[in-house]
Amino acid sequence: MAIIRWILGRIILVLDFLTRPRGIKRAPEQQAVLDAQTARMALYQYAACPFCVKVRRAMRRQSLKIETRDAKKQSGFGQELLEQGGQLKVPCLRIENDNGEVQWMYESSDIVRYLDSVAAV
């Protein structure tokens, strides 16, 4: 079972690589405003999780620079996600607002919708 999961994961990564979205081009000032906004976000994810791939592709499509944190391979991030977010489930977007308050957003569709709304401003 683990080997099948591993093979499927590699297939997902190859397909993602081959069909990678280009990324929207913006005026530098507009991109800088967005970069400042997304600097306070982090995506907790696994490399070959299809739901995470979906969110990473949305980030790429919208040219959003968001730090990715591997909750499986990078030590500490899985624990952080569980303790602070409430579930060890990916993808999860950590959003810190101007007051330092943190929101943990689960569900790939909600995250993509949120990122599209951020990029639309």
Ligand SMILES: N[C@@H](CCC(=O)N[C@@H](CS)C(=O)NCC(=O)O)C(=O)O
């Ligand atoms: N409906 C969720 C599904 C996410 C999901 O199932 N993620 C898997 C990894 S591919 C996971 O974290 N499973 C661990 C768990 O559910 O506890 C979404 O669209 O984000």
